[in-house]
Amino acid sequence: MIDQQIGALFVQIAYIGASAAFILGLRGLTKPDTARRGMQLAAFGMLLAIIGTLLNHEIVSYQFIIIGLVVGSAIGLPMGLLVPMTAMPQRIAVSHMFGALAVTLVGIAEFLHYRDVPGGPGVVKMIALGFETLFGALTITGSFMAFGKLQGFISGQPLTFPGQKLINAAVFFGAVGLYVTLVLTQSGGATETGLIMFAVMTVLALVIGVTLVLPIGGADMPVVVSLLNSYAGLAASATGFAIGNNILIVAGALDGASGFILSILMSKAMNRSFANVLFGAFGGEKAAVSAKSSEGLTTRSVTPEDAAMRIGYARNVIIVPGYGMAVAQAQHAVRELAELIEKRGGRVRFAIHPVAGRMPGHMNVLLAEANVPYDHLFDLDEINEEFHACDVALVLGANDVTNPAAKSDPGSPIYGMPILNVQDAEQVIVVKRGMATGFAGIENELFYLDKTSMLFGDAKSVLSQVVTEVKGL
Amino acid sequence: MTALLTALGAAAAFIAATTADTATAAASTTLVDAQIVEVYVFLLAAFTGFQIITKVPPLLHTPLMAATNAISAISLVASIVIAGAERPLFINIMGMVAVAAATINVVGGFVITDRMLKMFKKTEAPK
Numbered sequence: 001m002i003d004q005q006i007g008a009l010f011v012q013i014a015y016i017g018a019s020a021a022f023i024l025g026l027r028g029l030t031k032p033d034t035a036r037r038g039m040q041l042a043a044f045g046m047l048l049a050i051i052g053t054l055l056n057h058e059i060v061s062y063q064f065i066i067i068g069l070v071v072g073s074a075i076g077l078p079m080g081l082l083v084p085m086t087a088m089p090q091r092i093a094v095s096h097m098f099g100a101l102a103v104t105l106v107g108i109a110e111f112l113h114y115r116d117v118p119g120g121p122g123v124v125k126m127i128a129l130g131f132e133t134l135f136g137a138l139t140i141t142g143s144f145m146a147f148g149k150l151q152g153f154i155s156g157q158p159l160t161f162p163g164q165k166l167i168n169a170a171v172f173f174g175a176v177g178l179y180v181t182l183v184l185t186q187s188g189g190a191t192e193t194g195l196i197m198f199a200v201m202t203v204l205a206l207v208i209g210v211t212l213v214l215p216i217g218g219a220d221m222p223v224v225v226s227l228l229n230s231y232a233g234l235a236a237s238a239t240g241f242a243i244g245n246n247i248l249i250v251a252g253a254l255d256g257a258s259g260f261i262l263s264i265l266m267s268k269a270m271n272r273s274f275a276n277v278l279f280g281a282f283g284g285e286k287a288a289v290s291a292k293s294s295e296g297l298t299t300r301s302v303t304p305e306d307a308a309m310r311i312g313y314a315r316n317v318i319i320v321p322g323y324g325m326a327v328a329q330a331q332h333a334v335r336e337l338a339e340l341i342e343k344r345g346g347r348v349r350f351a352i353h354p355v356a357g358r359m360p361g362h363m364n365v366l367l368a369e370a371n372v373p374y375d376h377l378f379d380l381d382e383i384n385e386e387f388h389a390c391d392v393a394l395v396l397g398a399n400d401v402t403n404p405a406a407k408s409d410p411g412s413p414i415y416g417m418p419i420l421n422v423q424d425a426e427q428v429i430v431v432k433r434g435m436a437t438g439f440a441g442i443e444n445e446l447f448y449l450d451k452t453s454m455l456f457g458d459a460k461s462v463l464s465q466v467v468t469e470v471k472g473l
Numbered sequence: 474m475t476a477l478l479t480a481l482g483a484a485a486a487f488i489a490a491t492t493a494d495t496a497t498a499a500a501s502t503t504l505v506d507a508q509i510v511e512v513y514v515f516l517l518a519a520f521t522g523f524q525i526i527t528k529v530p531p532l533l534h535t536p537l538m539a540a541t542n543a544i545s546a547i548s549l550v551a552s553i554v555i556a557g558a559e560r561p562l563f564i565n566i567m568g569m570v571a572v573a574a575a576t577i578n579v580v581g582g583f584v585i586t587d588r589m590l591k592m593f594k595k596t597e598a599p600k
Contacts, residue, residue, distance in 0.1 A: 029537055046583070053554065072572060250518040364531070379532070
């Protein structure tokens with residue numbers, strides 16, 4: 001008995017230590033030079049929590065635990081080591097799926113367990129259990145759909161059909177209705193119908209995950225991934241309430257807060273209201289857009305030689321990378337060009353829009369991988385005033401985030417969206433494959449300005465040519 | 474921010490109210506105490522998380538998401554208990570699957586976060 005109490009005390013101490021490690025670890029992430037050590041501390045906290053749990057007196061056999069740990073490590077380790085940085089959004093989406101799967105299975109197991117307990121789980125635990133299973137299940141399928149869209153085996157196009165909203169609403173209210181009914185009827189003890197209701201609710205939640213993400217286009221994935229991050233965290237927190245475990249509550253709350261903040265930031269950067277995000281209704285309404293037509297306007301196209309002349313003699317260059325740069329795998333050519341300019345005495349900075357890339361902060365990781373020092377990377381607020389003083393702004397595979405219509409044309413669908421003030425630069429060079437529009441499907445006035453030169457072609461090969469030319473100057 | 478706090482306050486009030494109901498029903502005050510403490514824990518952790526995470530620069534948002542994902546795989550702790558406790562076999566097996574899924578995130582999540590953070594370097598001092 002005393003042994004058991006000491007054991008329980010040790011478990012609690014391990015959990016408290018782990019909670020502190022998580023919070024301090026995340027605090028490390030507020031600065032790039034403390035980030036790595038912070039995350040190592042968090043990993044240590046996780047180890048502590050796992051060891052503490054293994055000593056839990058409820059555990060009577062270890063074979064299933066060991067099998068699970070071994071299988072999970074065997075899958076997780078190669079995933080962590082081998083996934084390329086460009087595939088990071090998919091990897092995050094699929095890991096939300098695994099996290100939600102664990103949480104949902106725990107929720108189901110706990111619900112079944114309480115059916116054998118006289119008196120039932122009680123109101124609070126039933127609320128938590130139901131919430132955990134509902135959000136966990138919808139995050140499983142939602143994340144899988146996001147994974148599929150990012151990986152490309154599910155069409156990135158928004159899929160819509162007539163009556164979709166009605167069906168979605170019916171499924172949603174069905175699941176919530178069952179959830180409320182479960183809380184009202186099962187809290188004090190199990191009834192016959194409880195199991196069926198619980199099963200149907202879980203299935204409906206799985207359906208919600210699919211219908212939530214299906215109508216959303218590939219370019220909106222940063223919001224979706226952030227939102228699912230938040231859901232996975234909230235579900236983990238609910239698990240903590242359901243089994244009375246504080247560390248789950250803490251870690252889940254941290255994850256939920258993080259996903260929540262990133263969702264708000266992303267939705268702002270993509271010009272969507274937060275209400276839109278909360279209800280997952282984003283991306284659905286993309287009606288016919290009455291954007292200004294490009295007729296009568298002409299662009300000026302230049303050769304890599306011309307571009308090299310301008311870039312090579314520029315004193316102050318700002319590079320605006322977009323996802324097109326990552327698709328063309330042009331990061332290393334960009335870094336080479338930047339180093340060349342610096343060697344010639346110029347200054348180079350990178351302007352990173354919050355939605356450049358396929359998830360929050362993705363572009364920074366891709367450039368860091370190409371050895372661009374992080375003190376060259378600036379976010380929108382930091383650099384927007386600097387375009388005035390810059391000789392050449394080099395836009396690489398970015399489009400909508402540089403469109404001045406977001407500021408000047410109230411009729412534009414992207415009006416109000418924060419953009420990079422590329423049009424303020426002395427001259428602008430845009431590297432682009434062709435004149436196709438960005439994901440908003442509208443013309444970019446920037447391309448038709450007198451100061452703008454278009455450099456058509458694949459970003460990687462065009463930049464390599466520019467680099468060769470600059471070397472020869 | 475204010476909206477969030479209001480929402481959290483409302484949630485806390487709601488949970489507190491339902492907890493009070495349980496108290497009368499189950500006439501077990503210790504249980505209520507434990508659950509009220511859990512609500513405090515949640516609110517304080519959410520608030521702390523909110524304060525810290527708003528300070529994380531956009532530069533590190535991808536590692537942040539990978540990291541919080543690894544941290545929230547703490548559900549491993551709950552999965553381990555279900556896999557190893559005295560429950561029916563199929564529940565233990567569900568627990569085993571949950572342990573595997575959460576372990577993928579713990580191991581993969583921390584490894585990939587470290588891989589990313591390793592890449593962020595400052596400009597080297599001029600030679």
